[in-house]
Amino acid sequence: MEKINKAGIFLVVLSTYILALTIPISIAGDSIGVGVGAIGLLLILISKDFKNFPSLKPIILIFTAPILTMLSQFSLSFLSWSCINHHVLPYFTSYKAIKEKRIFKNILYLLAISFSAISFIIIFEAFSHQNIKHLNLSNLTFYLNPYQSWGFYSNSLITAAILLPFIFLFLGLSINKKYIFIIPSILTILALIFTMKRSAYLGLGSGIIFLVIANIKNRKIFISSLVIAILTTILVFSLPSLKNNLVSGFNIKKNIDAQVRFMLWESYLITFKNYNLKEKLFGKGKQTRIYIKKNFPEAYYRITGQKKPFESIKQYYVSGISHNIYLRYLDETGIVGLLFFLFFWIYLLWINISNAKNHPLREILMSFSAGYIAFLVMGFFENNFVDAATNMALMFIIGLNMFLIEHRKPL
Template identity: 30%
Template sequence: MKKLFYYSFILYIVLFPLVPSRLNWKYPITEVMLLLVLLFYLLYVLRDRNKLKAFKENFIHFIKEPVSLLMLIITCLMMLSITYCTSVLLVLKETLRFGLITGLFFIFRFECNTEFYKEKLVKLIYYPAFIVLLIGFYEKVHGFGFEDVNGLLRIEATTGNPNIYGGYLVILFFPLLILMWDEKNKKKKIFYILELVMIFLSIIFTGSRNALLAMGLGGIIISVFYIRKLLYIFIPAFIVLLQTPFVKERLNTGDAGRSQIYKIAWLVFKDHPIIGVAIGNFEAVFKEYYQRYPQYQYNPDIYHTHNIYLKFLSELGIVGFIPFILLMIFILFNSIKAVKSSSGRIRNICIAITIVNVLFWIMSIFDNIILLPKVMNFYFIMNVIPLTILSKKKENKI
């Protein structure tokens, strides 16, 4: 059973980014895969007395750590919102997603050792990502992808949306940049450079202004505070980038009705300030508010808030918003503490994770991508690393 769990776990990590989201929306392939991983894990635990004892100890530790405790609280609040929702299906869908990532977080936290993060995880994330990047380039060359209201073709690869793809690429870029900078093996270094260039170009081709903003801010942060030499690369690159017709057209586009959506989301929160309208149910009540407030009308087909903070306020109220903000704060603080508590390559990776965490505070103002699987899974997997480092440091194991 241990091997079955292990191989299903590895297979899930590899296949997850490769399964097209548009297919997954119709048939929850990746959710079923992750459910099987968790099922095999539980069977493995239950069939081994020593493993069961370790599991109980780990679970107690899990609920004592602020990040994992807050993830459990948020999952429970999501589930409880089924008692006052408009759409049960929307609640179940979002609760299942977040509950599954909480389970995956547990596995990464307690079943993966430091060597796994140093050696295997890089391959498991960046080799499949290379295939995803190739799919994106294929879309660009052959004219496939997402066509926006202005007729601009934007690539989405396997993520189902250019903005989601942009968020996924931002998560990949900065840790890989650090890995490349520290890498001594020439073949690996060349591969990392190639993948970094592909990620950078892909972010441009997504046309995601949020991802472009994150790249710019992340480039400034990492250049000023960590690798000064990168300024000689980032500054000319962004000057040239801003002159390209594709980027100019995207930057000159309006806010795509986001300001109107924000106003409607705020009205939903004002009407339901304590517990919201239930997780995922902004979509269910949007048309009602859209018709009630014609001054904010823009697009009746919008189904989310385009702002993670407004999402939690409108869907789970103050009760859900507070634990979510605390979760984001603890995740950021953990990565900062891990930077101070570690050295060498591990410290450098924690710097990259901290940069990504800062960027997602900003990116979350303009979109909900942090709760979408293609982004959410890798964001939380990445943030297990600082938590593991801090825990091992307490035990004097690193």
């Protein structure tokens, strides 16, 4: 049993290193890391080693929503299609690995390297106007006006959603006098700016405001946050493409993206309003999109005042993606599911804020909270808790967070 346990711990540690390297870069790498970690956890459990595991409370909260929906529909199919499933494994592997082998600093340094690398790539994409996955060196030119960057995921939304919580991890470490993390803090903020996702900008601003309020008595933090805000604003408004991207978001009448969001939100609200009592409590699961599609013409009419059949407006439907994670949870898992989803985040905020008092790593715990708030604000405008890459990144950082709460010693 001892050899099986050692093999399991080795694989869990290897998984954590792989994920620290690949989270900002590759979903394939993430999947390999999760697969290695799953085997490691299985071996550890076979060896009857049940110590040094994180609390199950957040996992119970996040799984309750899809499970209740499945039970209400007498179907087992929704879990594989829902927003969360095996992607929770990095929560266990990161915590277990760090607890067993005390590799926390190594993981932080590897995260700093991997996120700095992807930030350089995003900045390179912005000024070369080329996607890194389709790089044409023979036509390489640099421009003064940046272009929207996608990163290795070829999706600016996923890239921004992954960057956001890690920005605050690096900021928290910097505030805690680990000054080497100032470099990845600056680079990841720049990378986030060049994804040109306005929802991520709102998230970043909300998180920084929380940090300022949480550390109102700390003059250094206040001044640092103010400097970040001022420099970020100057950068955005000094480059025409960034400025136009930001300003266009407030011109709703001319911004088709904003109008499409309103149409989709309205369709989700109409759908929920038409649910019966059981459906309002537990949602419609996989069947939700059928009703969203059915109600989309009515939503289009309410927003534009024009009655048109679905076929003539289907280009605005964009697969029925809600662009609001709360509406998605409401319609798919009902009021009960949405409440459990919110309880999950409330628990994470509460456990950090309540433990921050007299904690030697107070600044880092408050930065975790700021990162979660930033992510939640972004969720009002995006489905940022849906794709595998974002979920695995979040679960990984939550595992680090749980370890630090218990680690009442300076780093």
